[in-house]
Amino acid sequence: xxxxxxxxxxxxxxxxxxxxxxxxxxxxxxxxxxxxxxxxxxxxxxxxxxxxxxxxxxxxxxxxxxxxxxxxxxxxxxxxxxxxxxxxxxxxxxxxxxxxxxxxxxxxxxxxxxxxxxxxxxxxxxxxxxxxxxxxxxxxxxxxxxxxxxxxxxxxxxxxxxxxxxxxxxxxxxxxxxxxxxxxxxxxxxxxxxxxxxxxxxxxxxxxxxxxxxxxxxxxxxxxxxxxxxxxxxxxxxxxxxxxxxxxxxxxxxxxxxxxxxxxxxxxxxxxxxxxxxxxxxxxxxxxxxxxxxxxxxxxxxxxxxxxxxxxxxxxxxxxxxxxxxxxxxxxxxxxxxxxxxxxxxxxxxxxxxxxxxxxxxxxxxxxxxxxxxxxxxxxxxxxxxxxxxxxxxxxxxxxxxxxxxxxxxxxxxxxxxxxxxxxxxxxxxxxxxxxxxxxxxxxxxxxxxxxxxxxxxxxxxxxxxxxxxxxxxxxxxxxxxxxxxxxxxxxxxxxxxxxxxxxxxxxxxxxxxxxxxxxxxxxxxxxxxxxxxxxxxxxx
Amino acid sequence: xxxxxxxxxxxxxxxxxxxxxxxxxxxxxxxxxxxxxxxxxxxxxxxxxxxxxxxxxxxxxxxxxxxxxxxxxxxxxxxxxxxxxxxxxxxxxxxxxxxxxxxxxxxxxxxxxxxxxxxxxxxxxxxxxxxxxxxxxxxxxxxxxxxxxxxxxxxxxxxxxxxxxxxxxxxxxxxxxxxxxxxxxxxxxxxxxxxxxxxxxxxxxxxxxxxxxxxxxxxxxxxxxxxxxxxxxxxxxxxxxxxxxxxxxxxxxxxxxxxxxxxxxxxxxxxxxxxxxxxxxxxxxxxxxxxxxxxxxxxxxxxxxxxxxxxxxxxxxxxxxxxxxxxxxxxxxxxxxxxxxxxxxxxxxxxxxxxx
Numbered sequence: 057x058x059x060x061x062x063x064x065x066x067x068x069x070x071x072x073x074x075x076x077x078x079x080x081x082x083x084x085x086x087x088x089x090x091x092x093x094x095x096x097x098x099x100x101x102x103x104x105x106x107x108x109x110x111x112x113x114x115x116x117x118x119x120x121x122x123x124x125x126x127x128x129x130x131x132x133x134x135x136x137x138x139x140x141x142x143x144x145x146x147x148x149x150x151x152x153x154x155x156x157x158x159x160x161x162x163x164x165x166x167x168x169x170x171x172x173x174x175x176x177x178x179x180x181x182x183x184x185x186x187x188x189x190x191x192x193x194x195x196x197x198x199x200x201x202x203x204x205x206x207x208x209x210x211x212x213x214x215x216x217x218x219x220x221x222x223x224x225x226x227x228x229x230x231x232x233x234x235x236x237x238x239x240x241x242x243x244x245x246x247x248x249x250x251x252x253x254x255x256x257x258x259x260x261x262x263x264x265x266x267x268x269x270x271x272x273x274x275x276x277x278x279x280x281x282x283x284x285x286x287x288x289x290x291x292x293x294x295x296x297x298x299x300x301x302x303x304x305x306x307x308x309x310x311x312x313x314x315x316x317x318x319x320x321x322x323x324x325x326x327x328x329x330x331x332x333x334x335x336x337x338x339x340x341x342x343x344x345x346x347x348x349x350x351x352x353x354x355x356x357x358x359x360x361x362x363x364x365x366x367x368x369x370x371x372x373x374x375x376x377x378x379x380x381x382x383x384x385x386x387x388x389x390x391x392x393x394x395x396x397x398x399x400x401x402x403x404x405x406x407x408x409x410x411x412x413x414x415x416x417x418x419x420x421x422x423x424x425x426x427x428x429x430x431x432x433x434x435x436x437x438x439x440x441x442x443x444x445x446x447x448x449x450x451x452x453x454x455x456x457x458x459x460x461x462x463x464x465x466x467x468x469x470x471x472x473x474x475x476x477x478x479x480x481x482x483x484x485x486x487x488x489x490x491x492x493x494x495x496x497x498x499x500x501x502x503x504x505x506x507x508x509x510x511x512x513x514x515x516x517x518x519x520x521x522x523x524x525x526x527x528x529x530x531x532x533x534x535x536x537x538x539x540x541x542x543x544x545x546x547x548x549x550x551x552x553x554x555x556x557x558x559x560x561x562x563x564x565x566x567x568x569x570x571x572x573x574x575x576x577x578x579x580x581x582x583x584x585x586x587x588x589x590x591x592x593x594x595x596x597x
Numbered sequence: 598x599x600x601x602x603x604x605x606x607x608x609x610x611x612x613x614x615x616x617x618x619x620x621x622x623x624x625x626x627x628x629x630x631x632x633x634x635x636x637x638x639x640x641x642x643x644x645x646x647x648x649x650x651x652x653x654x655x656x657x658x659x660x661x662x663x664x665x666x667x668x669x670x671x672x673x674x675x676x677x678x679x680x681x682x683x684x685x686x687x688x689x690x691x692x693x694x695x696x697x698x699x700x701x702x703x704x705x706x707x708x709x710x711x712x713x714x715x716x717x718x719x720x721x722x723x724x725x726x727x728x729x730x731x732x733x734x735x736x737x738x739x740x741x742x743x744x745x746x747x748x749x750x751x752x753x754x755x756x757x758x759x760x761x762x763x764x765x766x767x768x769x770x771x772x773x774x775x776x777x778x779x780x781x782x783x784x785x786x787x788x789x790x791x792x793x794x795x796x797x798x799x800x801x802x803x804x805x806x807x808x809x810x811x812x813x814x815x816x817x818x819x820x821x822x823x824x825x826x827x828x829x830x831x832x833x834x835x836x837x838x839x840x841x842x843x844x845x846x847x848x849x850x851x852x853x854x855x856x857x858x859x860x861x862x863x864x865x866x867x868x869x870x871x872x873x874x875x876x877x878x879x880x881x882x883x884x885x886x887x888x889x890x891x892x893x894x895x896x897x898x899x900x901x902x903x904x905x906x907x908x909x910x911x912x913x914x915x916x917x918x919x920x921x922x923x924x925x926x927x928x929x930x931x932x933x934x935x936x937x938x939x940x941x942x943x944x945x946x947x948x949x950x951x952x953x
Contacts, residue, residue: 110949457678464679
């Protein structure tokens, strides 16, 4: 390993290469570091701390906690049958089914929220049940990915042996499979818990009065009530809690849930007796597909209906530019230019793409070739992942006010925020690809007399081109779907798609509902298109 | 080579997009040759007649573009966060429940409207230094479904006290004051009526009487409320004193009398203001727009388009408005300074009592 690293760096002077990590580090220090410090300073303000003396944050914290736990458990229960089917059985269309099942997680939270508003009966809307159901649906993909990856590697010989010794299926599950799966189950639940704990878009659309997460309450205070101090207190408290949970789950977790090392090779997939239960497999696949697809179908159907009649009005209003007035309340104008939202989102995504791709590529390069300094930048780039998007937005509001050029009032603040949310993902995607570039190629170019620049261009850049395209797709998908920071920072007249969807959904009226479905469908298509780029970039590894 | 061309094209596209982006951001890009377009920021209930600004444009050469925010609370918060680098030139719709917040954040550039001498003196007196100008007033009151009570031979409630009476159990729906401006006005009504010591007890009783709290005014009025176009089953709702005439005007098929009425002793007075946003590139033109918003022409348009009362003394009220609307003589009010001091704390208390 050391030998490889030594050879990897041979062609690029590691000192200079580490410098490539500087722009990214500076960007993070300015737009994450400064805002976080500003938030903490704001919290020290005793007037802000007043909020902790009321019962409100504790009640909201309690709801946030239990709904996240319940969502994680529900997601596990719903996802395990299909995870088992996909991990242990070979059948036609297996890859397609898996792709469909894991695609749910690619969708922006407001799209999922909108879909469930269309799907759930009125009596369940704006209740905790709606929140938990949507969370569970959203996170089935996480369980299938994380748990499925381990399940595929469990040697079927183990369960076969247990079967030969006379263990019934349930007993085999309990005594052999579950203990082997335990680390993956723990990791998946922890991930789902964290996602649901900081849920915002879904809670905004599906939670009722008082049914809000801390994340959602931070946004409400900052945006509607104008109580930035209390919002800062909650944001810092939440960040502290999340860091403790993440630390505990990485240090204590492995000690409690002991994992057995599994071979890296994929084990034989079909279990003994699998042939005898094709019907069970079919039923599970069919039910899962229905559950996964129902919200998406609802979205498309909803975009084609106004009230109880079929209509293309929603789609026409997307291109009309001339907005439709709300049908229910004539005295209220909720007309919104849908196409302006789309073009606004695309503009923001382009800028975020440029920033995140350039900084991400530099940071990844430094991480691979820059020795220790570069790797520090690499870990720094993960920091935005630990801070929720709403907190990023709030931090910018607090840090970049009138005393700091009033940047928070500028159009640029939204693409900057998006670049921060996307940067860690870009770095994570590029580092392994850069590392996989055969050092021999660089040596060869060096031997032939190429300068490091030339080597960079003809070897590293050309070999990672598809991965770069994939990272670009990821940035676009993240940016067009980003809601937390955008909802706090967006300027009037330059609202992005998710912000407009949330606004449409927060109001009563059939036409508005239809328009929200139209925009959600557009957004879902944008994200899926962008993610297809990612998959192709991934395949290039 | 091909790749380089593509890269070039992408960079060019991004730069073009960025320029477009910044242009739309500072929508008041100067250019002496071009006529000025002012951006008027407002909440979504700002719905003047189509073409109402034509007269203004003809007289001054200034066009007006309306940009609506979601609700009054968000409108004011965003204005506070962008104070000095505003999203528009003039803001319409900060009311007495939110005014203190805007003034603290120094959102407005003081201006005394040319029509100031003709405006409601009480409303004018609420603001020091002419930071903003009053533009309309209205009342947030309990509305009831007349047919619902007539069918059951029950007398509708007549006061806030009545609402906690078991006779009116499970009948009231209110918008959440955290997310709705009439909801906030109704919360303030209870504080004006019962004082710092009594209002929480009253809400506890209301909670025990099965009041329903929903997100927004439209959620309440067109949802659980039985008296409007919705299919709800609750005959009491927090709405406006001008909601009954709105029901008549928008009735389909037409009708002569309103299906709803107002409980006059529950009304809280809302006064809306407009002002020049500090940092506008067109202060001169923005002032002219404030003058127009307080002119008789514009004020006469208010009752039937936005269901509020004009503040200009010479404005006239249409018949249907006079007949079906109701103007409480002594509405509940709270001093803006007191609202400023108590608001966030009251909202937290409300949450802990009502949203358990």
